[in-house]
Amino acid sequence: MRLTELLKTDQVTISCELFPPKQGAQLANYKNIVADMAALKPAYMSVTYGATGGTSDYTVELASEVEKHQIPALAHLTCASSTKEKVSSVIEELKEKQISNILALRGDIPQNADFPLPNQYRHASELIADIKAQGDFCIGGACYPEGHPEADTIFEDLDHLKEKVDAGCEFLTTQMFFDNHILYNFLYKALSRGIDVPVVAGIMPVTNKAQIKRIVSLSGNMVPPRFLAIVDRFGDNPAAMRQAGIAYATDQIIDLIANGVNHVHIYTMNKPDVAGEILDNLSEIYVRA
Secondary structure, three states: OOOHHHHOOOOOEEEEEEOOOOOHHHHHHHHHHHHHHHOOOOOOEEEOOOOOOOOOOOHHHHHHHHHHOOOOEEEEEEOOOOOHHHHHHHHHHHHHOOOOEEEEEOOOOOOOOOOOOOOOOOOHHHHHHHHHHHOOOEEEEEEOOOOOOOOOOHHHHHHHHHHHHHHOOOEEEEOOOOOHHHHHHHHHHHHHOOOOOOEEEEEOOOOOHHHHHHHHHHHOOOOOHHHHHHHHHHOOOHHHHHHHHHHHHHHHHHHHHHOOOOEEEEOOOOOHHHHHHHHHHOOOOOOOO
């Protein structure tokens, strides 16, 4: 199934993200995680291209495992750390496995390297154009409600986002955010730039104190005082912090759906139990297939 068949409707969809193992010996355990996540009946499941955006030999295999559970898979494809030849070979693998949905990402620029080399992509828009030329895929892209850290202004970032859409990006998934008003303002600005493809809101349930510190250090997300108070009060009590983090993510999703944002993607960190508790909290709001 092409994901735009879901995302262009008013139907509420909640999807989940998985990341593949670093070593093949772990693959069997990760397939068990896929099965546990599939049992929750998300609208689709995405599989990342390595934990830090690097190449992964197991993304396609895990995405294929998702499809075996009759759930659409969204395979990430990150290009900054790969050659064009490597990207082309992954695209061929996706064709062979009949995986029709790709999330096209630039990824982090490799450190201590001349970038881009002649056989590398500079921008995600170039990758999107190549994917479109090489097969009949449904192509998604990433967007940053708080602005890409390399852009001088949110409007410069939106101009680059429009380039991705014009290159063939059919839907967008946001980076995590912790204040829904940031997303609402972003959606208004995106529409003003002619970006009218479906936008999926990315929600990260923060279930431990160290997690939020790492998120802020890596991505610089704005953390609202309300959430900081939760971390300050419950951060040293693991069980309480887990419960509060799940409740906060649930509250974000309820507010999003109430305000017409019908498509939500949960960054699960490979924790089906956390995703399951959120979906249980939404049992009358999100009716699973």
